[in-house]
Amino acid sequence: MDWLVRMNRVLDYIEDHLEQDIDYKHLAQIAYCSEFHFSRMFASLSGITLSEYIRRRRLTRAAFDLQKSDIRILEVANKYGYESADSFSRAFKKTHGIKPSECRHEGVSLKAFPKISFQLTIKGDTEMEYRIEHLEFDIKLAGKGETVNTNRAFKIIPNLWSKAKKEGFMQELIDLSWENPKCSLEGILGVCGKEAAIMDEEFTYFMGVRYDIEPREGMETLIIPPSTWAVFPNVREAWKRLYAEWVPTSGYELANLPCIECYYGPGHKPRHELWVPVVKR
Template sequence: MDWLERMNRALDYIESHLDDEIDYTVMAGEAYCSEYHFSRMFSSISGISLSEYIRRRRLTLAAFEIQKTDIRIIDVAIKYGYESSDSFARAFHKIHGIKPSEARNKGVQLKAFPRISFQISIKGDVEMEYRIENLDFELRIIGKSKMVKTSRAFKTIPTLWNCAKKDGFMQKLIDMSWENPKCKLEGLLGVCGKEAAITDEEFDYFMGVRYDGEITDDMETLIIPQSTWAVFPNVVEAWKRLYSEWIPTSGYELANLPCIECYYGPKHKPRHELWVPVVPK
């Protein structure tokens, strides 16, 4: 079963559970992927967050039911996962621009969001540089975490680092940084989803460095077990192409560990890299 077929199996699961509870572990399992990576992969490829896609599909089906049947609005709301008619009405209005009860009026205009079907085209006209790093030891990372909205990650994360530079936290990390690194992962580290679990709307972004010494009470410790990593230069470009271009053709699966953004010193080339945990297929 290839990558594209697995992703569409996950979509089949979503579609068959729109009027039921969706088990995100099962859904990601259909794609042979962890929950951590599935939501980011989905958003990267489709251009819409996973939760927003599910919300739009449910409200599309809800509108069809209200139009075609005499079912009570509250029953439709409960069927599609809303705890009250008020919360359903707000969500319905946000998508369709009218109240649920108004959907029964003749000639009213509604919005239908069709089911997504993944079809991917690999152009191959621009190469992707990468290397494989096998780390046979655990990574002990010291730092702090911040909650980041997934949809604004590319804007928020640089701002977090700029703030860390201004308030002295970045210099504190530099002062703690590994003096004799065991591998090339020795810069300032941004760990995307410190618990190896990422929600669709937001995730913990852990800012830190590898460090084996004593820490102060205002710092957290993050341990990442030994793993194999695919390493890409240029963090922003790598994020844009990872899920749609490299993973489908690489012969690797994504491991159930967080990705790491590594930012090096001024004279290092490249200036930053994306470390992605992988396992061979």
């Protein structure tokens, strides 16, 4: 499968360039994936962020270098992108539990993090319900953004909504909510990354509603251009299965736009949906 081949090419490229600066944009190009989604897709498939994987592979290689030669610690530090021996020593100890100088002692225990590979597991026991929506107009939103750690997003985002409800911001959004919707994208919206691309460790989660006039004071405006969307019921379940199950077999690529979590009012079925921007392969 082309998708699987491309993701494993990314891993090969990382392995061949551990001693050099690695441009995440270039990795996304190798994967033929949007910059916006690449880091999240990598983390979803591997269970580890892209930057952490690269860090662990470099420190694994560094331990091998120190054990097999008399190379100076500073040289090894510089080889794997650390500006000083101190910063390298801190990272090394965090990973291996000992100082770099101690790894040359006979009998010490170290941790080796091997190169990973991606494989497709065919499940097929539970279908994924979805539909395709074509929105041929700009989506203008009013709201505000909050910084979210990618690894803790599923814990942080519900807390953001709880805080918004407690402080009255959610009611402000309800008051502004769309009265005559042009399409089925209505309700309270959570936009997963308002910037052009999600960074590896964190992104901006934008809470807002569709709103065509100037927003109230203290709110920001976000405009999402016309796009095609794959829409899934049940936000949390959709996030779990999107990258590993739907994308590899769908015939679509992920567009370089943010995903939108749509939370509807009482009585609406489904209660919430995940809108994923896509383009045909």
